[in-house]
Amino acid sequence: MVRTVEPKEKEPVESEAHKVLLETRDLNVYYGENHAVKNINLKLYEKAVTAFIGPSGCGKSTFLRCLNRMNDTIPHARVTGEILIEGINVNDPAIDAVNLRRQVGMVFQKPNPFQKSIFENVAYGPRIHGAKNKELPEIVEKSLRQVGLWDEVKDRLHTSALQLSGGQQQRLCIARTIAMRPRIILLDEPTSALDPISTARIEELIQELKKEYTIAIVTHNMQQAARISDYTAFFLMGELIEYNETHRLFTNPKRQETENYLTGRFG
Numbered sequence: 001m002v003r004t005v006e007p008k009e010k011e012p013v014e015s016e017a018h019k020v021l022l023e024t025r026d027l028n029v030y031y032g033e034n035h036a037v038k039n040i041n042l043k044l045y046e047k048a049v050t051a052f053i054g055p056s057g058c059g060k061s062t063f064l065r066c067l068n069r070m071n072d073t074i075p076h077a078r079v080t081g082e083i084l085i086e087g088i089n090v091n092d093p094a095i096d097a098v099n100l101r102r103q104v105g106m107v108f109q110k111p112n113p114f115q116k117s118i119f120e121n122v123a124y125g126p127r128i129h130g131a132k133n134k135e136l137p138e139i140v141e142k143s144l145r146q147v148g149l150w151d152e153v154k155d156r157l158h159t160s161a162l163q164l165s166g167g168q169q170q171r172l173c174i175a176r177t178i179a180m181r182p183r184i185i186l187l188d189e190p191t192s193a194l195d196p197i198s199t200a201r202i203e204e205l206i207q208e209l210k211k212e213y214t215i216a217i218v219t220h221n222m223q224q225a226a227r228i229s230d231y232t233a234f235f236l237m238g239e240l241i242e243y244n245e246t247h248r249l250f251t252n253p254k255r256q257e258t259e260n261y262l263t264g265r266f267g
């Protein structure tokens with residue numbers, strides 16, 4: 001049977017508030033035979049929060065990981081199409097992936113601080129990228145202040161990061177990322193391992209960080225997407241079904257699949 005396919009809402013209403021920082025064009029990801037991400041055209045707007053939602057296995061994390069070439073580390077993953085940051089294709093062989101990841105930082109679901117002191121966790125990246133020892137205390141303090149952790153840890157900077165609570169560890173991981181002064185921060189379900197109070201703190205932090213950074217977040221939690229994001233992309237079975245300003249997507253979805261998902265009819 002031939003099914004009529006409605007045109008897909010692949011782009012939000014052109015944003016007047018934000019400039020495009022990153023754009024994907026016909027982005028596809030294959031894991032061997034599995035076509036996990038299908039022809040995605042999506043723009044990330046500067047200094048805005050974009051949420052990726054959709055049922056488990058729909059390709060949200062795979063798509064997110066492409067944006068700083070984390071999929072390069074998976075031997076059987078193949079990426080086609082383009083990812084442009086201000087017109088520069090990040091998959092160009094001339095682009096150094098390590099440098100790219102300085103500009104496009106990532107925070108994972110499970111807090112993963114290094115087995116080092118709190119200070120060293122934040123200082124590590126800037127040091128290996130050439131910051132001088134005398135510059136490090138200021139970088140560490142500024143980064144810890146930005147994530148609201150400074151007052152909690154300033155008297156124990158040289159104790160192990162692993163002694164912090166889960167929520168503190170996740171804020172430390174965000175501090176470690178922003179110490180590199182990235183332009184884009186990718187957050188892959190950053191609160192799913194945290195209690196509600198720690199989650200609320202991270203959500204508040206994301207609102208603060210978007211004044212300076214462009215943020216993309218994968219979340220299973222639709223309420224979280226509605227609370228914290230400016231734009232929302234709904235994925236289903238590897239496809240981008242609908243992308244729009246968050247309040248529009250939640251109040252007036254254009255596609256039946258989006259409405260079904262938002263109303264809990266599947267996923």
Ligand SMILES: Nc1ncnc2c1ncn2[C@@H]1O[C@H](COP(=O)(O)OP(=O)(O)OP(=O)(O)O)[C@@H](O)[C@H]1O
Nearest residue numbers: 031034036054055056057058059060061062063074
């Ligand atoms: N490293 C991998 N190797 C092979 N297949 C993978 C790998 N990572 C993901 N996949 C497959 O790619 C598809 C998309 O997975 P992905 O993790 O991107 O989805 P997701 O929407 O983020 O799911 P979840 O919400 O459960 O994290 C799934 O079919 C998954 O099994």
